[in-house]
Amino acid sequence: MNSFALPPFLAGLFTPLVELARTGGPVVVLLGMISVVTLALALAKLVQFHAAGVGRYAHARQVLQLWINGERELARDRMSGTRSVLSDILANLMRGAGSGRGTEAQLREDIERVCLNKLAHLRSFLRPLDMIAQTAPLIGLFGTVIGMIEAFRAMQGSGANVDPSVLAGGIWVALLTTAVGLAVAIPTSVFVGWCDGRIEREQQAMEDLVTAFFTGKPTEAAHAGVVDLASHGRRHAH
Template sequence: MPQYLSAALPPFLTPLTGLIDQGGPVVLLLFCLSIVAVGLILAKVLQFSFLGVGRHNGARAALALWLDGKKHDAQSLAEQKNSVLANVLVKLMSSTHLANVDPTLLKEDIERICIQRINVLRAYLRPLDMIAQTAPLIGLLGTVLGMIEAFQAMQGAGAAVDPSVLAGGIWVALLTTAVGLAVAIPVSAIVGWFDSRVEAEQAEMEALVTAFFTGGVADRGSAEVVALDIPEPRHAV
């Protein structure tokens, strides 16, 4: 590893300089990919926290108030909650007060908004998934190149081959595959966790919107359904 790169590393990363020196450019590339992955993971955690991913109780309580006919209290509660579901619910409640609202068009527009929210939650997951998939391949490439170099040295030595030197070259070559797997395995697991959170948010969003338009018939009973109170569209005579 070049001296200027070693000097550029923070003090707490200096123990890695030996590993990078042995693995060469491939390990250095994997190290850079791991830094990018950590940055993207922290960005996703902050995003999920800021958008209130997983905080469903407030939106559920606001929907229950709305279905009970307490529309002002329901909208006030939804506006106070900081979550993706509450934001969608506020848009639904606000739209019902508009004149000439077609329920069919409202459903389609809310579906568009929900798709936009889900796409925002899926941001940066593709680069993380690419890192998880390419890191083992990059490590394998380093191993193949290292094995080629080791066997070239073996061929050049002829009959005077030192087994210890050959073994040293092989384990250094295998080091890149180990580093690639060490990067890919945790990143892949974290991407799977992020995906599960987004899928849970999408399922909860679909359930909330459906209950809003149906009045929660299955849970509440048809006798307790509260109308959405959406004005009928006016047609020109």
């Protein structure tokens, strides 16, 4: 029976990783598993942002301008079929204002609840990623401390016959765990910071849209972007 063999490109990818795990020991293996979890969470976060339409502002702002200009039926038509965080917020506002039920204060309170729920959804997965970014260097440092203890204990057992090369080898293997911990933590921390920035921009866009809806004074971006949409609607009306 033939033994299973990995394709050459997979063997070239996994061989260094296996050697790294064998050299670094259990701490490096643990950090490797943490890195796999980190990658899965990061991919899930990117998929979530894409599905939620994070960063897609133009269409919602254009529809808002139509609503403010009094073209409410056209605004409702343009809103259907769109998918983004701002579009969902604006759709809730338009439904609340069009139903005629409740006061403006009640509508503001309801839309604040919707916005908070949206932001909480966008922040999901960030807490475990932040924990990984903070704990991975500590795990690596823990492995280094254990390795240094082992290296110096071996040196003590050798007495006067200490081999500097053996000692140096034990020290660099111990330091390897800290390097791996930093290699996991640094990109994770950068990714969390990038996600936080996207969520903060999304929150600012929500606040601008809600304020413009109630005051009737849209942002310059909305005013500039609505021209083509409104003229497009009028052409179809003719």
